[in-house]
Amino acid sequence: MVALSLLFCVLIAGAIVFFSIRYRRRSEDERPKPVHGSIPLEIAWSVIPLIMSLGIFFLGAELYFRMYTVPENAIDIYAVGKQWMWKIQHPEGKREINELHVPVGQPVTMTMTSEDVIHAFSIPAFRVKRDVVPGRYTTMWFEATKVGEYHLFCAEYCGTQHSTMIGKVVVMEQNDYQNWLGGGVSGESMVEAGERQFQQLGCHTCHKSQSGGRGPTLVGVFGSPVQLTSGEVVVADESYLRESVLTPRASIVNGYKPIMPTFQGQISEETLLQLISYLKSLGGGEE
């Protein structure tokens, strides 16, 4: 593509310079013969760029699709953006701020949201970037191929200290990563923390492990289709679970009453991510 662009630049610039010299005005009264156009030429220089640009489009679109297909064996890491820092949680419970430790040669899926304005999680060295939007989850994945330290930037303008919302990505060998994970103080994994919250917030009083509670059971829900009272069928993904916790009345599961209270403003984005990873651990999906 760079070569193609250079070719066109040189071609056009060359033609302009050549014509300017070759056909420079030699006398003030010169009246060149008019040339009004040529249909074959017009067609040629419409069709050739069209084919070229479609070629580039297909290459780019194909790669984009691959960039959005998450590999099976990816590990999940969660990030919350706020003015002006990145808060990262590893599933094993380790938390960090403005630093992201990942193992080399291992696909990583980032699930991200924001507490306030729109940010963008960008690691230029890995050629990845994704907006981090309040009120919803966005995901992206990457696989680090070389041990080292790389820039982590916020790429979407987010206010006064936007340019200090930066950090580093530390890519480590598998063993070093495991050691690093073990070095934390918490000792509680995200799933465990989520389970604790599930009890503390009283979710378990309605959402029992077998059906028959006042709310639907959440065992095996993640990733499966859910029939709503509106007749619509949705897949219970992260965003759906999030919505059900924060604005429970937006979509009611068929057969249940809209009695769940909202948790909007009562739990932090991080707690919500822990709850969701707990729900994910309860299984589900198309197995």
Add this chain to the structure above:
Amino acid sequence: MTTATAGHPGTNGRTENYLNATYGIRSWLLTLDHKRIGVLYLIGITFFFVLGGIFASLIRLELLTPGPDLVESETFNKLFTMHGVAMIFFFLIPSVPGVLGNLVLPIMIGARDVAFPKLNLLSWYCFIIGGGMAGLAIIMGGVDTGWTFYTPYSSTYSNSYVALALVGVFINGFSSILTGVNFMTTVHKMRAPGMTWFRLPLFVWAQYATALIMILGTPVIAITLLLLALERVLSIGIFDPALGGDPVLFQHMFWFYSHPAVYIMIVPGFGVVSELIACFSRKAIFGYSFVAFSSLSIALLGFLVWGHHMFTTGQSVYAGMVFSFITFLIAVPTAVKIFNWTATMYRGSISLESPMLYALGFIGLFTIGGLTGLFLSTMATDIHLHDTYFVVAHFHYVMVGGMVMAFLGGLHFWWPKMTGKLYSEPLAKISGILIFTGFNLTFFPQFVLGYLGMPRRYHVYPEEFQILHVASTAGASVLALGYGLLFAYFMWSLFKGPRAPANPWRAKGLEWEIPSPPTLHNFETMPVVTSEPYAYEEEDVTLAEPEPVTPVEEKEVAR
């Protein structure tokens, strides 16, 4: 040395024209004459260009070093926001339509004025009142949201004077709509006998396509900004997720206008360049109808590509694919234009006077700007380049390298017609070359910066990027020198410049068949058009000039 005296000789031997027909500030502020309104626009946009330029200089100075030295983060954010607002809404959008369009479009089609002269004056007042409110927001403390006003930062979190600036841009939008309505009606209803659609100069076609975008697009941004202002003041909950809104909805609505707005800025520039290339090659534009229709197709396709600003927001992959595909389609009419302009020069009689230098500069820089656009419309590469300096470099190549070069080319071309004065051609050439060189030195390093990952809108940055930032700032000072010189010799020309003849370039077109500056009503008798546009093979139309001025003499006078 005589001057063109085809108008009425005045009582003391002075010719009456639109500039001296009436005097006093009232005669200007209440004028309904399209030419005077064009001059009023020129004064307005020059003010905002200087203002935006000062902001830009401060930004470049701050970025000389990686740390925060010159200004604080908050000030820096306000600087780039106000640079964008001033340059886009109050300079680029009104520049060619407001100044050059008002000045020559009615004359080019053989009309005495635009269809609605009073609306035309109103459009200037909307521009000034909108600009005044934006200016007031600046004086009171500024705005720090970026010119894109992304929610929920702009609606909830920013502590600056956002609402005032929004209302300013909102009011300015009416100026665009009124100009669009005016031009479209004028082209439909007021063409002189014989001026068929396919005899219209390409400048008129380009203005027509632009008018279409102005009329269809501007109401959308007006509604969007109004909703944002309401959200900010009354918290109505449209864009803020905490209130049940959707922040990404704003981006859709914003870019639905703001992408076509790119074409509001650049398509009139295409029109100017078509005129310049034809005149200084003394040849009819190669493939006239292809150039004309490519303007229209760009205007229409431009409405269908807004999503390419949002490949990283999490919109559906399939939506992204459609937006990417249509964006690639726009590359075709754009390429067709470039090829046709180049082909026009083939076997021409090319004279590199200052307007032509600008036109050739336009082709070169716009080609680079357009081709780098392909990297951004390719979805996979955009993920990396999005929101980096690559984007900054790309749109400056299109907007400054393209549009500003075209505007300055047009200004040099029609300056003698507008003011009746000549400027110094050697100085004009020097400043043209300075601007071209300075521009490349400023913005080319930014492509590299962006590729290396430098995010835009950063006040402080990692040290490894410094050397390219220094190069960019150095280039900006050359650019500033070029603009300064240009301003100086235009001022000199206005007060001390020698009188211009009716047709200093020996160009074709109705505007060159009337005296410089034109009389109050442009034409003494209704012109009848009998030939094709750009009939450069025909002999010059000779005005009733006592002694035709030859270009050689003019140059001597100019020195």
